[in-house]
Amino acid sequence: MATASGPARTFVDRFPSEAGVIKANLLVSFVALGIGAFFGLVQALHRTDILRVIDSADYYTMLTGHGVLLAIVFTIFFLTGFFHWATARSLDRPAVSTLYSWAWFGLMTTGTVLATIAILGGLVPNLGISADVLFTFYAPLQAHPIFYIGLAMFIVGTWLAGADWFLSYRAWRSDNKGERIPLQMFMVLTTMIMWYLATLGVAVSVVFFLIPWSLGLIPSVNPLLTRTLFWYFGHPIVYFWLMPAYMMWYTILPKLSGGRLFSDPLARVVFLLFLLLSTPVGIHHQYLDPGIAEGFKFIAMTNTMFLLLPSLLTAFTAVASMEHGARQRGGEGYLRWLGALPWRDPAFTGMALAGILFAAGGFSGMINAGMNINYLIHNTLWVPGHFHLTVGTAVALTMMAGSYWLVPQLTGTKLYSRPIGLLQVIMWFVGMVFMSNAMHRAGLAGIPRRTAEPQYQNFEFLTPIGSIFELRVQIALGGTLLFLSVVLFLFNILLTSLGEESDRPVDEYLPEPLSGPEGSPRVLDNLGLWTGIAVVLVILAYTLPLAGIIQNGGGLFGGGLPIPATVSAGLDFVTTLVTTTVNTLLEVAA
Amino acid sequence: MKLTKARALVIIAFSVPIAIELRTVAGFFNIDLPLIAIAVIEFLFLALMFVLYGLYGEGSESAS
Numbered sequence: 057m058a059t060a061s062g063p064a065r066t067f068v069d070r071f072p073s074e075a076g077v078i079k080a081n082l083l084v085s086f087v088a089l090g091i092g093a094f095f096g097l098v099q100a101l102h103r104t105d106i107l108r109v110i111d112s113a114d115y116y117t118m119l120t121g122h123g124v125l126l127a128i129v130f131t132i133f134f135l136t137g138f139f140h141w142a143t144a145r146s147l148d149r150p151a152v153s154t155l156y157s158w159a160w161f162g163l164m165t166t167g168t169v170l171a172t173i174a175i176l177g178g179l180v181p182n183l184g185i186s187a188d189v190l191f192t193f194y195a196p197l198q199a200h201p202i203f204y205i206g207l208a209m210f211i212v213g214t215w216l217a218g219a220d221w222f223l224s225y226r227a228w229r230s231d232n233k234g235e236r237i238p239l240q241m242f243m244v245l246t247t248m249i250m251w252y253l254a255t256l257g258v259a260v261s262v263v264f265f266l267i268p269w270s271l272g273l274i275p276s277v278n279p280l281l282t283r284t285l286f287w288y289f290g291h292p293i294v295y296f297w298l299m300p301a302y303m304m305w306y307t308i309l310p311k312l313s314g315g316r317l318f319s320d321p322l323a324r325v326v327f328l329l330f331l332l333l334s335t336p337v338g339i340h341h342q343y344l345d346p347g348i349a350e351g352f353k354f355i356a357m358t359n360t361m362f363l364l365l366p367s368l369l370t371a372f373t374a375v376a377s378m379e380h381g382a383r384q385r386g387g388e389g390y391l392r393w394l395g396a397l398p399w400r401d402p403a404f405t406g407m408a409l410a411g412i413l414f415a416a417g418g419f420s421g422m423i424n425a426g427m428n429i430n431y432l433i434h435n436t437l438w439v440p441g442h443f444h445l446t447v448g449t450a451v452a453l454t455m456m457a458g459s460y461w462l463v464p465q466l467t468g469t470k471l472y473s474r475p476i477g478l479l480q481v482i483m484w485f486v487g488m489v490f491m492s493n494a495m496h497r498a499g500l501a502g503i504p505r506r507t508a509e510p511q512y513q514n515f516e517f518l519t520p521i522g523s524i525f526e527l528r529v530q531i532a533l534g535g536t537l538l539f540l541s542v543v544l545f546l547f548n549i550l551l552t553s554l555g556e557e558s559d560r561p562v563d564e565y566l567p568e569p570l571s572g573p574e575g576s577p578r579v580l581d582n583l584g585l586w587t588g589i590a591v592v593l594v595i596l597a598y599t600l601p602l603a604g605i606i607q608n609g610g611g612l613f614g615g616g617l618p619i620p621a622t623v624s625a626g627l628d629f630v631t632t633l634v635t636t637t638v639n640t641l642l643e644v645a646a
Numbered sequence: 647m648k649l650t651k652a653r654a655l656v657i658i659a660f661s662v663p664i665a666i667e668l669r670t671v672a673g674f675f676n677i678d679l680p681l682i683a684i685a686v687i688e689f690l691f692l693a694l695m696f697v698l699y700g701l702y703g704e705g706s707e708s709a710s
Contacts, residue, residue: 482656
């Protein structure tokens, strides 16, 4: 491992095979980013009526491509590459089998290609293949089977990737008995446990319902059940996107600031809280769904509010670490230390700006999570405004900024241009401020999301301040700036990877935290215990709602009209199920 | 403190959300600011930043 005085060798010299796998992951991620961003520009200009180059009927194809390629492919391929880097770096050992690493990468890529073909097929009417189901892909919208099969392969690929990192950890553990899990490895493991738990929902939905339904093997599905199974996975995937960004804020941002992480134990607590709390909250996406009892929605809201705690802890730790770094660089005063931060460095500036917009996204997220106030903005443009601040900035901008520090380690070259990088991250910040601000305000005016033609006949949307026309221009301007920012990013990264080799392309040494793990209880590293608690919380949160949905919504495969569920109906169903099972077991035993 | 290009860029970036929300804040006090007023304010701010950068930016005599 590199030290402060450090060997000049960089990551690619020490782990050439792993660097190859990581570069391949990042390549797929960045190609998806480019295509998805282009689709985003087309949509922004189309629905604001500034420039219409597609037919409105194709809007949903573009929207699905935008969502799947950016929210699923770009983010998760970046995550798998980044986690592979973090595992090798923090354990200071290569993966157990390079061939195995290429296998999961190949499976994920094949799945991505299949799903993308299904989506883009929608632009070719005679092809007979389409998947205009948006990135949430639940019934009653139906895609071509290869879309679902591709997604299933992609998910299984991520499971195998997680197994790769667990195998590395097991090998490290056998050589390092009694040692604390290195922080980055701890973050990888807790994130992947959360992912295994969360993806069970979407795996059941895709394999048992959506694939057989799209192949015509079963006539119908229970739409509410597939929606609920999607959101069982759909909220924790938010944290699956966020965890690599958090890992960068905790372990890389303090170093870029010129300081050290404020507290290692606090970081561990935060990741454990996400493991425990991310999954049992998905019903807060379904406040307006009939068929789920209001009591279950209230419980989901309460759980969701607990999730604010780890985010607030992260905000505190990240700012404390940055302040420590600024003071190490000579910064003084209550606020003047901000001027001592390394604003020239695009990696630092991008992550810092991403964190600031994430705070704004957190506040709008509280409106989404509030059960009654959510009714004001449900399915309006407010919602995309919110997640363009969270996944679209906190995650995407942090990943792009982190790439300016990470990619040179993988290529052995220096970053092509820091000024272009700086301009790029600032352009993203400004573009997102324009776009998301207008989306939030349009949402408050009641303008719907997910439509190419956001107008109603004989109805005029009114805004308290400004006009709808101004909001449309603001969205189009923001979308254009964001697309140009992506072009600059891809250009900078491409020329970086084609550059000449350097002895020390980037200072990759990560300093020890101010407060190390030795001061924290060892129980934090007991992953089995935390996994068990997470499973119990999921069972408590979902058993009764799922039982109610199955009982009242026409069974597992639908066929009947859903009626409003009640808590007692869910209890009755579970009681009957348990009683029948016990009686059957007793009969068999007798 | 020296006004570097990077600091100037970041300050300009932060001015954008402030300018956008200025009308909302003014609305709390029943002041109806038209869009053109915001554009003029932002333009004046940018002009001020250019002047400050010329006086105190990298390479200026004051900075050295």
